[in-house]
Amino acid sequence: MENARINVYQLFCLIILLELGSAVIVGLGIKAKQDAWIAVLVGLIGGLLLFLVYGSLHRQFPDLPLTGIIQRILGKFLGWPVAFIYVIYFLYIAARVLRDMSVMIVVAWLDRTPLTILTGMSVLAICYVLHHGIGVLAKTGEFFCPFYLFSILLSLLLILFSGLVNLENLRPVAEDWKRIFVTAYPLILTFPFGEMIVFTMLLPYVRQPKAAVKTGLLAMIFSALILSAAIVMDIATVGENVVGRAPFPFLATLGKVDIAEFLQRIDIIAVFILIVGGFFKVAIFFYVALMGISSLFQVKKPSRLVYPMGTILFFLSLIIASNFSEHIQEGLAIVPWVVHLPLQVGVPLFLWMLSLLTKRFNKRDQHLAGSA
Amino acid sequence: MRGFFHKDNQQRKENANGLDTSLSKNIERIQEIFYHSSDLIIREIQIGKTEPIKAGIIYIEGLADLPSIHDYIMESLMLDMDETNRKQQNYFDFIKQQVLTIGDIAYISDFDSLIKAILNGGAVILLDQQAQGIHAKAKGWKDRDISEPHSQTLVRGPREGFTETFSTNTSLIRRKIKLPDLCLETYTIGRMTQTEVGIMYIKGTAGEHIVQEVRKRIRSIDMDGVLESAYIEEMIQDHSLTPFPTIYNTERPDVVAAALLEGRVAILTQGTPFVLVVPALFNQFYQSPEDYYHRADISTLIRLLRLLALFIAFLGPSLYVAITTFHQEMLPTPLPVGLAAQREGIPFPAFVEALLMETTFEILREAGIRMPRAVGQAISIVGTVVIGDAAVNAGLASPAMVIVVSITAISSFIIPSYDMSISIRILRFLIMALASSFGLFGIFVGIFALVLHLCSLSSFGVPYTAPFAPFIVSDQRDALFRFPQLGLMFRPHLIRRTKKKHSTFFNPTS
Numbered sequence: 001m002e003n004a005r006i007n008v009y010q011l012f013c014l015i016i017l018l019e020l021g022s023a024v025i026v027g028l029g030i031k032a033k034q035d036a037w038i039a040v041l042v043g044l045i046g047g048l049l050l051f052l053v054y055g056s057l058h059r060q061f062p063d064l065p066l067t068g069i070i071q072r073i074l075g076k077f078l079g080w081p082v083a084f085i086y087v088i089y090f091l092y093i094a095a096r097v098l099r100d101m102s103v104m105i106v107v108a109w110l111d112r113t114p115l116t117i118l119t120g121m122s123v124l125a126i127c128y129v130l131h132h133g134i135g136v137l138a139k140t141g142e143f144f145c146p147f148y149l150f151s152i153l154l155s156l157l158l159i160l161f162s163g164l165v166n167l168e169n170l171r172p173v174a175e176d177w178k179r180i181f182v183t184a185y186p187l188i189l190t191f192p193f194g195e196m197i198v199f200t201m202l203l204p205y206v207r208q209p210k211a212a213v214k215t216g217l218l219a220m221i222f223s224a225l226i227l228s229a230a231i232v233m234d235i236a237t238v239g240e241n242v243v244g245r246a247p248f249p250f251l252a253t254l255g256k257v258d259i260a261e262f263l264q265r266i267d268i269i270a271v272f273i274l275i276v277g278g279f280f281k282v283a284i285f286f287y288v289a290l291m292g293i294s295s296l297f298q299v300k301k302p303s304r305l306v307y308p309m310g311t312i313l314f315f316l317s318l319i320i321a322s323n324f325s326e327h328i329q330e331g332l333a334i335v336p337w338v339v340h341l342p343l344q345v346g347v348p349l350f351l352w353m354l355s356l357l358t359k360r361f362n363k364r365d366q367h368l369a370g371s372a
Numbered sequence: 373m374r375g376f377f378h379k380d381n382q383q384r385k386e387n388a389n390g391l392d393t394s395l396s397k398n399i400e401r402i403q404e405i406f407y408h409s410s411d412l413i414i415r416e417i418q419i420g421k422t423e424p425i426k427a428g429i430i431y432i433e434g435l436a437d438l439p440s441i442h443d444y445i446m447e448s449l450m451l452d453m454d455e456t457n458r459k460q461q462n463y464f465d466f467i468k469q470q471v472l473t474i475g476d477i478a479y480i481s482d483f484d485s486l487i488k489a490i491l492n493g494g495a496v497i498l499l500d501q502q503a504q505g506i507h508a509k510a511k512g513w514k515d516r517d518i519s520e521p522h523s524q525t526l527v528r529g530p531r532e533g534f535t536e537t538f539s540t541n542t543s544l545i546r547r548k549i550k551l552p553d554l555c556l557e558t559y560t561i562g563r564m565t566q567t568e569v570g571i572m573y574i575k576g577t578a579g580e581h582i583v584q585e586v587r588k589r590i591r592s593i594d595m596d597g598v599l600e601s602a603y604i605e606e607m608i609q610d611h612s613l614t615p616f617p618t619i620y621n622t623e624r625p626d627v628v629a630a631a632l633l634e635g636r637v638a639i640l641t642q643g644t645p646f647v648l649v650v651p652a653l654f655n656q657f658y659q660s661p662e663d664y665y666h667r668a669d670i671s672t673l674i675r676l677l678r679l680l681a682l683f684i685a686f687l688g689p690s691l692y693v694a695i696t697t698f699h700q701e702m703l704p705t706p707l708p709v710g711l712a713a714q715r716e717g718i719p720f721p722a723f724v725e726a727l728l729m730e731t732t733f734e735i736l737r738e739a740g741i742r743m744p745r746a747v748g749q750a751i752s753i754v755g756t757v758v759i760g761d762a763a764v765n766a767g768l769a770s771p772a773m774v775i776v777v778s779i780t781a782i783s784s785f786i787i788p789s790y791d792m793s794i795s796i797r798i799l800r801f802l803i804m805a806l807a808s809s810f811g812l813f814g815i816f817v818g819i820f821a822l823v824l825h826l827c828s829l830s831s832f833g834v835p836y837t838a839p840f841a842p843f844i845v846s847d848q849r850d851a852l853f854r855f856p857q858l859g860l861m862f863r864p865h866l867i868r869r870t871k872k873k874h875s876t877f878f879n880p881t882s
Contacts, residue, residue, distance in 0.1 A: 007842065009842075009843060010842070105813050109698065109699065109811055109812060109813060110698065110810065110811055110813060113810065117810075118810075118813065121810065121813070121814070121817050122817070125817050125820055125821050128821055128824060129824050132824065132827075132828045136824060136827050136828045137824075139827040139835065139837065139841040139842060140820075140823055140824045140827045140841065142840075142841040142842060142843055143823055143827060143837060143840055143841040144823070261704070262704070264704065265701055265702045265703075268699075268702060268812065271812070272816070275813070275816050276820075279820060
């Protein structure tokens with residue numbers, strides 16, 4: 001579709017931005033109470049296995065994005081609708097993250113600005129990105145990623161130095177393994193690790209295909225460690241009780257930092273982190289949806305679809321839920337089970353097994369044909 | 373040479389044929405072609421002692437060097453020539469080899485090159501009974517002396533700057549790089565102005581694909597006049613829809629020499645001291661040549677300071693407007709209280725206040741550049757009154773705003789490249805508008821879009837944001853930091869690379 005290529009370092013940056021995106025700000029895995037950070041690491045294991053499945057699919061069809069792989073394995077008749085469902089799914093996640101981001105800005109900064117305006121501004125900026133294509137998006141990601149990681153590191157250090165950290169809050173460690181597992185699977189597996197499904201669409205663009213999967217795994221481990229550290233800080237500073245109730249615990253934690261009555265109100269860093277991560281997350285999902293739709297409908301110039309699709313994204317993000325509580329409730333109780341699990345785990349696993357079976361049959365056929 | 377004269381002038385076209393054998397006919401024709409211009413000098417003389425022959429010397433007053441025409445052409449021909457020395461030689465070869473005591477000589481046989489020779493300051497010698505002429509290159513117009521460049525001043529470093537003369541400029545560069553590999557290719561551009569434009573590069577160091585691209589773009593320029601290198605810049609830049617310069621220009625030979633050594637290509641234009649350098653990356657525009665003339669540690673710090681200034685020049689007023697309007701809670705409590713007290717009598721919102729002051733400053737700055745030198749004093753007096761105490765006393769601006777505007781203004785002067793400083797000035801107003809409507813979120817969206825825009829730019833195929841995006845580890849030695857010279861022995865990655873295709877040659881990790 002596009003001639004642009006991305007290199008592994010750019011892929012690494014994009015994965016970090018996508019994985020941390022909104023996850024670092026919200027109270028990830030807080031159902032496991034003070035052991036949320038363990039739940040993240042437990043969830044990571046499943047996530048890595050899942051990504052290996054995606055990687056194996058990619059290796060079998062190195063030139064095809066997910067939508068192409070589906071059609072290749074299931075055939076045009078069955079594959080097309082499934083691929084189309086994926087396109088809608090990507091668009092839906094883009095809308096969800098956009099909503100997260102806009103609400104966060106309203107909560108943290110602009111409490112009298114209508115959501116519509118903020119969403120509209122973001123959509124415009126993201127459309128401008130996608131107009132330039134994946135190459136420019138990757139370069140921009142490469143540019144922002146160091147600042148992004150630095151901000152996270154800085155905020156973690158500031159929390160540490162503010163003297164608010166109380167490790168008592170983390171005890172008892174690993175209180176209830178059952179609770180941890182229930183939190184990790186499926187909640188943490190699907191968000192953020194399962195969202196790696198989006199990269200099955202981008203892996204064909206990577207210039208060094210052999211290193212792509214390895215880079216993906218590395219980036220996932222790296223981001224899981226950062227996520228875990230952020231949650232440890234959150235819980236140790238304000239306690240799991242507050243983390244569980246606050247819509248954006250990281251914001252609440254950073255808000256408490258006050259060093260020498262000079263460094264205070266540094267929650268601006270948290271907002272920066274969310275906006276950068278959110279922007280890239282929305283942009284990646286939206287780009288992938290755009291790619292999918294233009295290949296499914298054989299649109300020659302995908303950039304022409306950017307603004308029409310942007311309009312859909314804009315309205316979708318506004319009508320996706322009538323208020324923020326509903327949005328969160330959907331995101332925690334319904335979406336993981338009904339949408340994430342089948343599309344992130346079910347279908348890819350099925351495809352993978354099917355592809356392995358056909359490979360084996362093909363081999364046997366060849367073998368039989370050869371011996372006959 | 374291409375026949376420029378064929379292109380647009382019907383009258384000239386008819387004349388574009390060989391010279392006649394009759395001297396008087398040739399002279400008549402030249403008179404006609406130049407419409408009997410009064411500065412066209414045609415001197416008819418007789419040469420030779422035993423068998424005199426009629427000759428004509430043609431040149432334009434002021435373009436050709438009179439003393440050398442007198443001493444080396446007329447004197448040689450009329451007094452010193454002794455045709456008894458002529459054996460079986462052609463008359464022309466004889467004159468060329470034994471008579472004329474002038475360095476650079478060429479034969480011409482048609483009116484096209486004759487006209488070109490005359491217009492370029494040469495003297496043309498025609499002989500009767502010969503359908504040929506001699507072009508003696510006796511160019512001699514008045515040049516400005518080499519002086520210190522005005523646009524980029526340094527504390528330490530060479531004091532010489534380019535002049536308006538093409539050959540002086542090329543020699544200034546050659547003096548610094550004594551290498552036969554330093555190539556100069558000259559083109560004549562501009563249908564009417566016939567301006568010399570040269571590209572200079574070091575063969576083997578400059579990427580062949582970049583040189584090729586420069587050559588291609590220069591050749592494709594078709595315009596009436598080239599009066600400054602900006603004409604060339606506008607015709608060959610990669611993107612025209614951007615506020616950022618994608619071609620670097622400088623008045624300093626040392627900067628051009630450094631760029632050539634790094635593998636870049638310089639484009640020199642007759643008639644301007646500003647030499648273009650391509651490819652130009654964002655990185656170059658906040659670096660100063662002085663960075664390399666001081667110790668590495670000092671240079672690094674100064675460079676970072678300059679980057680900070682760039683940041684302030686770009687975002688200063690926007691941050692002030694956003695924080696005082698939307699995010700007062702970010703400041704320690706006494707500060708917003710003080711600010712509010714200052715702004716008590718001011719009838720405008722912070723944005724209008726900032727806009728008012730910024731615009732006033734921009735007007736002052738523009739006036740300072742345009743007005744005659746003699747009234748220069750006035751601007752500083754008026755300036756201090758308008759942006760200063762009087763504005764505060766009049767209740768038009770708060771003291772804090774005056775400080776913000778001043779620091780922004782000073783910061784914008786730190787940016788070593790004037791082009792980049794203009795871009796930043798323009799974009800500052802855009803970001804201010806965003807900041808006043810959406811606070812920090814607006815600023816962020818603006819920066820995001822801007823970074824993206826920067827990432828989408830390229831200069832002669834090299835990504836504009838290199839070595840940051842794509843990130844090139846080895847080039848970080850001379851990007852934000854300036855490593856000691858020992859570490860700078862490697863040339864920039866992207867420029868050095870020699871590959872044919874554009875889209876694939878930025879591949880830092882492979």
